[in-house]
Amino acid sequence: MLPYSETPVQLIQSDFLAKARIKLLVKREDLNHAFVGGNKWWKLKYNLEEARRAGCQMLLTFGGAYSNHIYATAAAARACGFESIGIIRGEERLPLNSTLAFATGQGMQLHYVSREAYREKAEPEFIKDLKKKFGDFYLIPEGGTNAWAIKGCAEWAQQLQEIEFDYLCLPVGTGGTIAGLVSGLDGRNVTGFASLKNADFLSDEVRSLVLDYTGKEFQNWRIETHYHFGGYAKSNKELLDFIQSFEQENGIALDQVYTGKMMFGILDSVRQNKFERETTILALHTGGLQGRYHG
Numbered sequence: 001m002l003p004y005s006e007t008p009v010q011l012i013q014s015d016f017l018a019k020a021r022i023k024l025l026v027k028r029e030d031l032n033h034a035f036v037g038g039n040k041w042w043k044l045k046y047n048l049e050e051a052r053r054a055g056c057q058m059l060l061t062f063g064g065a066y067s068n069h070i071y072a073t074a075a076a077a078r079a080c081g082f083e084s085i086g087i088i089r090g091e092e093r094l095p096l097n098s099t100l101a102f103a104t105g106q107g108m109q110l111h112y113v114s115r116e117a118y119r120e121k122a123e124p125e126f127i128k129d130l131k132k133k134f135g136d137f138y139l140i141p142e143g144g145t146n147a148w149a150i151k152g153c154a155e156w157a158q159q160l161q162e163i164e165f166d167y168l169c170l171p172v173g174t175g176g177t178i179a180g181l182v183s184g185l186d187g188r189n190v191t192g193f194a195s196l197k198n199a200d201f202l203s204d205e206v207r208s209l210v211l212d213y214t215g216k217e218f219q220n221w222r223i224e225t226h227y228h229f230g231g232y233a234k235s236n237k238e239l240l241d242f243i244q245s246f247e248q249e250n251g252i253a254l255d256q257v258y259t260g261k262m263m264f265g266i267l268d269s270v271r272q273n274k275f276e277r278e279t280t281i282l283a284l285h286t287g288g289l290q291g292r293y294h295g
């Protein structure tokens with residue numbers, strides 16, 4: 001339903017990697033769509049089809065004020081002819097930041113709820129109240145993670161299968177993307193880099209998403225939890241300096257919430273010999289550049 005642009009694989013040239021005898025490739029999935037870029041394209045693909053099949057006119061979803069998922073869902077809704085509602089955590093702040101200004105520009109109606117109320121967002125009572133307020137809608141959970149998102153990301157893994165690599169690396173938020181990739185990929189190692197602090201619960205979450213989708217457990221993946229830089233959406237000078245020099249050297253922009261932490265983590269892991277020598281790492285650029293460097 002959403003147009004898809006083919007995306008290139010880019011070789012990272014570096015003396016450091018050459019000495020470590022590691023080949024690092026970046027799959028530029030950030031370039032797959034102008035506004036619904038990166039992993040969100042794959043997570044939304046079957047949700048959009050399902051919403052249409054169910055005859056819903058309206059998509060409703062949840063997110064923080066800088067959410068890539070809110071941004072992508074607003075654009076996808078507009079592109080596919082749905083109305084959209086974004087339930088935003090916290091109070092309204094004017095003027096709208098660039099994420100929310102974009103979302104409203106795409107026709108998304110924003111509805112703010114307190115942090116306390118937001119925690120209840122998956123509760124049947126909360127959703128019933130939303131239906132009373134807004135009428136019928138197709139609900140996409142926070143971050144877009146549900147079985148349809150897993151299906152889309154499993155399909156993405158099929159496409160990646162064509163590339164020669166030993167390790168697949170990607171950033172992890174809710175875990176939906178890695179769960180789909182693990183479900184769809186046969187065999188090769190997958191390393192996720194958690195963007196949030198205290199992310200030990202994520203492995204259980206991913207294991208159960210994979211089990212629900214495939215009926216199986218896999219051992220070929222792990223989540224690295226040491227590169228959160230203070231927590232979700234937190235960053236520091238070391239990370240921001242790294243992002244800047246990586247862009248200068250390789251011409252690839254990274255964001256400070258997801259892909260910057262992943263790339264920092266990959267290079268640091270190479271330094272610590274966590275990847276076998278004479279291997280190829282495929283890093284997924286999952287997008288997220290709309291959220292770069294807000295205050």
Ligand SMILES: *Cc1c(COP(=O)(O)O)cnc(C)c1O
Nearest residue numbers: 068173174175176177258287288
């Ligand atoms: C949303 C997002 C992620 C996290 O995806 P999950 O499926 O929630 O783990 C990773 N990278 C970028 C750029 C994102 O926008």
